Amino acid sequence: MKKSFATAEKRVRYLGSAKEGVGHWWWQRVSAMALIPLSIWFIASLVLLSGADYSLWRAWVQSPYVAVGMALFMLGAIYHGVLGLQVVIEDYLPHHGSRLFWILLVNFAGWILGALSLVVFIQLFVGR
Amino acid sequence: MKTRPLSPHIEIYRPQLTSILSVAHRGSGIVLALGLPVLVLWFVALSRSAEAFHLAQSWAGSWVGRVALLVWSLCFFYHLLNGVRHLFWDVGMGYGLKATYRSGYAVVVLACALTAIAWIVGIFGARWIG
Numbered sequence: 001m002k003k004s005f006a007t008a009e010k011r012v013r014y015l016g017s018a019k020e021g022v023g024h025w026w027w028q029r030v031s032a033m034a035l036i037p038l039s040i041w042f043i044a045s046l047v048l049l050s051g052a053d054y055s056l057w058r059a060w061v062q063s064p065y066v067a068v069g070m071a072l073f074m075l076g077a078i079y080h081g082v083l084g085l086q087v088v089i090e091d092y093l094p095h096h097g098s099r100l101f102w103i104l105l106v107n108f109a110g111w112i113l114g115a116l117s118l119v120v121f122i123q124l125f126v127g128r
Numbered sequence: 129m130k131t132r133p134l135s136p137h138i139e140i141y142r143p144q145l146t147s148i149l150s151v152a153h154r155g156s157g158i159v160l161a162l163g164l165p166v167l168v169l170w171f172v173a174l175s176r177s178a179e180a181f182h183l184a185q186s187w188a189g190s191w192v193g194r195v196a197l198l199v200w201s202l203c204f205f206y207h208l209l210n211g212v213r214h215l216f217w218d219v220g221m222g223y224g225l226k227a228t229y230r231s232g233y234a235v236v237v238l239a240c241a242l243t244a245i246a247w248i249v250g251i252f253g254a255r256w257i258g
Contacts, residue, residue, distance in 0.1 A: 033215065036208070036211075039204070048249065050250040051250070054181045074164075081157070081161035084154075084157045084158075085158065113165055116172070120172050123175045
């Protein structure tokens with residue numbers, strides 16, 4: 001190999017991570033941490049209300065704290081789920097085309113589910 | 129294709145607690161993700177009418193519904209606890225064979241215990257609310 005006069009820094013510049021490669025990994029952890037209190041609260045609520053009748057459930061979701069908590073839990077869970085499913089797809093689908101297809105499908109499903117749940121929570125909150 | 133060194137074949141790999149719990153984290157995550165649309169549909173039913181809500185509740189209370197709820201609750205507690213285990217690893221804590229096995233067994237026992245507690249509270253809580 002010919003001797004290069006470029007410095008070590010010059011040779012590696014723009015070749016490595018732009019600190020974005022860890023974005024997926026990082027947000028998976030951040031959403032996981034956020035989901036610890038949110039999911040415990042959510043599941044505990046469902047368990048305690050499991051025998052409640054229709055009117056009690058409707059009354060529960062009309063509290064603004066509950067509505068905000070449910071929206072945060074649901075969006076966080078969908079986001080965390082989409083990130084997780086993406087890793088699974090990337091690990092087990094070697095073909096680029098099918099990989100792209102399934103990742104896009106999971107993402108679209110996440111957006112649809114998120115939008116649907118938000119509208120439903122707003123409707124439940126205003127009592128419609 | 130050139131012959132290249134291969135990683136151990138999964139079929140001849142002796143199962144260990146660590147590998148089982150690792151794949152169970154994935155499996156439970158997938159099950160929980162598949163449960164999210166069902167959960168949203170349940171809220172849709174609650175938002176529509178009392179009839180839709182009662183229909184959703186009768187499905188949840190059916191034999192299939194109860195098994196699904198049992199699997200989901202176990203997956204939830206396992207994924208939550210094992211996720212915390214992963215977060216500790218991420219900050220560099222709990223490594224080493226002994227600590228890993230200890231936390232692994234703890235996660236399995238606690239997940240089963242919390243699932244049992246949730247069902248006991250759910251069943252008896254339903255009686256209290258009546």
